Amino acid sequence: xxxxxxxxxxxxxxxxxxxxxxxxxxxxxxxxxxxxxxxxxxxxxxxxxxxxxxxxxxxxxxxxxxxxxxxxxxxxxxxxxxxxxxxxxxxxxxxxxxxxxxxxxxxxxxxx
Amino acid sequence: xxxxxxxxxxxxxxxxxxxxxxxxxxxxxxxxxxxxxxxxxxxxxxxxxxxxxxxxxxxxxxxxxxxxxxxxxxxxxxxxxxxxxxxxxxxxxxxxxxxxxxxxxxxxxxxxxxx
Numbered sequence: 001x002x003x004x005x006x007x008x009x010x011x012x013x014x015x016x017x018x019x020x021x022x023x024x025x026x027x028x029x030x031x032x033x034x035x036x037x038x039x040x041x042x043x044x045x046x047x048x049x050x051x052x053x054x055x056x057x058x059x060x061x062x063x064x065x066x067x068x069x070x071x072x073x074x075x076x077x078x079x080x081x082x083x084x085x086x087x088x089x090x091x092x093x094x095x096x097x098x099x100x101x102x103x104x105x106x107x108x109x110x111x112x
Numbered sequence: 113x114x115x116x117x118x119x120x121x122x123x124x125x126x127x128x129x130x131x132x133x134x135x136x137x138x139x140x141x142x143x144x145x146x147x148x149x150x151x152x153x154x155x156x157x158x159x160x161x162x163x164x165x166x167x168x169x170x171x172x173x174x175x176x177x178x179x180x181x182x183x184x185x186x187x188x189x190x191x192x193x194x195x196x197x198x199x200x201x202x203x204x205x206x207x208x209x210x211x212x213x214x215x216x217x218x219x220x221x222x223x224x225x226x227x
Contacts, residue, residue, distance in 0.1 A: 001171070004154075030214070031213070031214050031215070031216075033215060033216060035218075041200060041220075041221050041223070042220055042221070043202065043218040043221075045215065045216075045217065045218075048213055048215040086154060086155070088155075088216070090214065098143065098160070098162065098206075098208075098214065099145070099157055099160055099170065100145075100157070100204075100216055101157075102147075102154040102155040102156070103154055104152060104153060104154040105154055
């Protein structure tokens with residue numbers, strides 16, 4: 001399979017601060033997604049980003065596929081950003097095709 | 113209504129009981145997945161299906177079975193539940209046909225507790 005490592009494992013911020021979450025992966029990928037799991041357990045799609053850069057409001061993501069990493073930027077954090085952020089990838093060969101491998105997540109806590 | 117619906121959302125059962133978790137989707141996707149989430153471990157793949165006649169084991173299939181009854185329905189069974197199967201279970205769908213990218217979409221999860 002593909003190894004996915006996320007850092008940091010935990011992050012505590014004051015409201016208004018900016019942050020960067022990192023995802024490293026061990027093989028070439030054809031799919032990379034970022035998810036936010038809210039305190040109620042729901043998994044919310046943030047970005048589908050196998051390469052390049054995307055922005056959605058205060059969130060943006062960049063994937064450098066050739067160097068096997070992706071970054072999620074959160075600007076002007078709000079308490080509603082709290083939760084766990086997951087990175088997941090799928091490969092483009094053999095048994096890694098079509099199945100997403102997840103990192104262990106970054107637990108973000110934003111306090112007022 | 114949610115595009116990917118899981119039932120039940122919460123279930124408490126006893127060791128040795130048979131449990132079925134059901135998933136249905138209205139997205140028209142060919143691919144369906146069952147994942148398990150344990151605290152601190154992220155999500156791990158149990159089984160996946162790329163079409164109605166296709167079933168594949170994931171990372172942690174022991175103790176589980178699945179049935180793809182139709183394109184829109186994919187159920188997960190625990191034949192004889194044990195306490196270490198206590199977890200949050202997610203169904204997901206994706207598709208690579210047409211303009212679809214293979215992006216994964218999740219249901220709201222089914223929390224299972226085995227006593």
